[in-house]
Amino acid sequence: ETGVTQSPTHLIKTRGQQVTLRCSSQSGHNTVSWYQQALGQGPQFIFQYYREEENGRGNFPPRFSGLQFPNYSSELNVNALELDDSALYLCASSRPQGLAGEQYFGPGTRLTVT
Amino acid sequence: DQQVKQNSPSLSVQEGRISILNCDYTNSMFDYFLWYKKYPAEGPTFLISISSIKDKNEDGRFTVFLNKSAKHLSLHIVPSQPGDSAVYFCAATLYGQNFVFGPGTRLSVLP
Numbered sequence: 490e491t492g493v494t495q496s497p498t499h500l501i502k503t504r505g506q507q508v509t510l511r512c513s514s515q516s517g518h519n520t521v522s523w524y525q526q527a528l529g530q531g532p533q534f535i536f537q538y539y540r541e542e543e544n545g546r547g548n549f550p551p552r553f554s555g556l557q558f559p560n561y562s563s564e565l566n567v568n569a570l571e572l573d574d575s576a577l578y579l580c581a582s583s584r585p586q587g588l589a590g591e592q593y594f595g596p597g598t599r600l601t602v603t
Numbered sequence: 604d605q606q607v608k609q610n611s612p613s614l615s616v617q618e619g620r621i622s623i624l625n626c627d628y629t630n631s632m633f634d635y636f637l638w639y640k641k642y643p644a645e646g647p648t649f650l651i652s653i654s655s656i657k658d659k660n661e662d663g664r665f666t667v668f669l670n671k672s673a674k675h676l677s678l679h680i681v682p683s684q685p686g687d688s689a690v691y692f693c694a695a696t697l698y699g700q701n702f703v704f705g706p707g708t709r710l711s712v713l714p
Contacts, residue, residue, distance in 0.1 A: 493646070522702065524702075524704075529706070530706050530707075531607075531609075531692050531694075531704030531705050531706045531707050532647070532692070532702075532704045533704070534701050534702055534703065534704075537700055537701070544700065545700035545701050546701075547701060579646055579647070581646070583699070591637070591649040591652065592649065592702065593649065594639075594646030594647045594648070595646050596644065596645055596646050597646055
């Protein structure tokens with residue numbers, strides 16, 4: 490069983506640029522959630538996708554957007570990057586909705602905005 | 604306004620002793636609570652969970668206790684092992700959406 494994978498592992502961008510982060514969910518999981526983890530803090534929920542539709546969103550501006558594909562992989566897009574967007578971005582997949590509980594996290598993408 | 608709080612940033616425990624990690628929450632609507640463990644350069648790993656209709660859940664060396672009236676949960680690790688040294692996150696959710704994480708507690712288990 491393949492775990493959750495994320496790419497790239499590290500990324501450096503300039504303020505104002507756009508970035509796309511990618512996530513492949515664990516086999517059999519059709520729900521993907523994205524989190525932002527700033528240094529010294531817990532992960533903060535950005536949004537969740539279930540069967541290719543957004544299924545919940547945290548307190549993040551519209552310049553944070555996402556996609557989920559038919560194979561349940563997912564992308565996180567961030568436009569007009571700001572210095573405060575520098576963080577570890579985590580993707581987590583879980584089994585079909587209704588089985589609240591375990592999410593399986595990828596190793597994350599470390600984004601640095603300069 | 605933090606909905607999930609872990610007031611101890613760090614905890615040191617001797618190997619073989621009990622580790623107790625605490626978590627408080629403010630939203631009484633949360634229906635499921637989870638603990639995750641995170642090693643450096645890895646994503647969080649699910650450890651144990653508890654539904655709001657229960658007050659205890661056990662899995663091997665790990666036990667989670669939930670006190671709904673106090674909006675408090677705790678994770679007990681007995682006996683603690685050096686491999687348990689990691690950052691532990693408490694998380695809460697409603698209907699499996701919008702998991703809210705605490706800031707984490709760094710546990711160090713000393714040999």
